[in-house]
Amino acid sequence: MKNTVRVILYLLALIILLFLFRHRLESGILGFLSVLITLSVMFIGFVIFLENRHPTQTITWLVVLGSFPLVGFIFYLLFGRNYRKERMFRKKYFLDKQAFLTVEGEADPRSEEKQRLMGEHQGKLFNLAQKLGNSPISFDTETKVLTNGDETFSHILTELKRAKHHIHLEYYIIRHDQIGQEIKNILIEKALQGVKIRFMYDAVGSWQLSKAYIGELKKAGVETVLFGPVRLPFLNNKFNFRNHRKIIVIDGNIGFVGGLNIGDEYLGRNPGFGFWRDTHLMLKGEAVRTLQLIFLQDWYYMTNHSFLTAEYLSPQIKRETHGGVQLIAGGPDNEWSVIKNIFFSMISSARKSVWIASPYFIPDEDIFSAIKIAALSGIDVRLLVPNRPDKRIVFHASRSYFPELLEAGVKVYQYERGFMHSKIVIVDGELASIGTSNMDMRSFHLNFEVNAFLFRTKSTEKLVAEYLKDLEYSIQLDLKTFQERHFGYRLLESTARLLSPLL
Secondary structure, X not given: OHHHHHHHXXXXXXXXXXXXXXXXXXXXXXXXXXXXXXXXXXXXXXXHHHOOOOHHHHHHHHHHHHHOHHHHHHHHHHHHOHHHHHHHHHHHHHHHHHHHHHHHOOOOOOHHHHHHHHHHHHHHHHHHHHHHHOOOOEOOEEEEEEEHHHHHHHHHHHHHHOOOOEEEEEEOOEOOOHHHHHHHHHHHHHHHOOOEEEEEEEOOOOOOOOHHHHHHHHHOOOEEEEEOOOOOOOOOOOOOOOEOOOEEEEOOOEEEEEOOOEOHHHHOOOOXXXXXXXXXXXXXXXXXXXXXHHHHHXXXXXXXXXXXXXXXXXXXXXXXXXXXXXXXXXXXXXOOOHHHHHHHHHHHHOXXXXXXXXXXXXXXXXXXXXXXXXXHOOOEEEEEEEOOOOOHHHHHHHHOOHHHHHHHOOEEEEEOOOEEOOOEEEEOOOEEEEEOOOEEHHHHHOOEEEEEEEEOOHHHHHHHHHHHHHHHOXXXXXXXXXXXXXHHHHHHHHHHHHOHHHO
């Protein structure tokens, strides 16, 4: 079937080229360009139709291409070519799965004990997560919630200075500012002491990072890797698939994951944003091995160098029950949209409450329906979002979902103190997710993400307490008042909503 489609596309392309050559001889350059754009849009529309995407995505692309041919054509070149996703990342998916099964093992020697600790209700969720994400749940991992930039970077800097064997870092955004300089200086110092350091950063998220910054690291012996380099954006079909993960692993025993990139704005030093509300997580113990494995497989994908050895995958483990911890990697390489489906299961299984915090709220139809049905069922559903935008199109698209949520009984809060960047889901006060994944389609389907799922940990209790505290700095939206907002805003939100499958 795929070969047949490919032949049809080649024939269509040949017909278009022949037609364009003939038309170029008969008309001027403007006529030629007009026909070129028209035929290109028709060709792309046909390709999208054959890809069997979700109907919403298909219709959205066809409407955009039909209404704004030139803009739609450029958008498609940048963001729309998902048809090669499976082929591009299929190898990574199988290599990662094999590595996880080899290191973590298919059978869990304490599965009966874990089922007893979790009960049947939540046990099913973590079994789903293990099946989709290939990583087990650990009850021998200590976690600590780090609130905002000051606490997060204080712990990160302290632990980096204590490193003895290796430091692994993987970030979406790294800036050459004050905090970026502090981290760079520590990495250089540790590298000169003989500590092995591997440093991975995303090509798009860190596009402003100076060559001098990387050059100083390399000179000191730090290994650096650029994830997903983009040399010709309009011709590079990997441009749309970014590494949004934020990972630090130190000596295989301590890990960090969460919402904060490396930049001064995450410490509230950018006057344009002001106070920056965010959440990170520090881990010690068994689950650090999973976080390490995620990093090592990303490194292997970009370098073809594997380090799946005991010196990197043998964390110090204290047999103390701290509650359940499970690290899950999501990305375009996973055929099951793993983090999205775990979120769906969490929301659908809620008995009392679902509390969500996300700076970018653009759910797909499955998640949107699950949230509304939970609220209609009498579940206490709350959504916390920022009151000020950092990405205006996304901000307005998010607000277009609010009327339906409010009508279903969802309590929507807008954070007023500064910019809210935490990415949290809490269910029934005992199950929580914290990590890099937003509640949006880009995180669900396009970005490489990593989340920690917590069950009855002290960190879960702290996330609940902090969520309630955040509501004190927020205003709750009223359906009637929100519906009376200016028509111009409603028009802007509807337009942005139309683009939501593309964001």
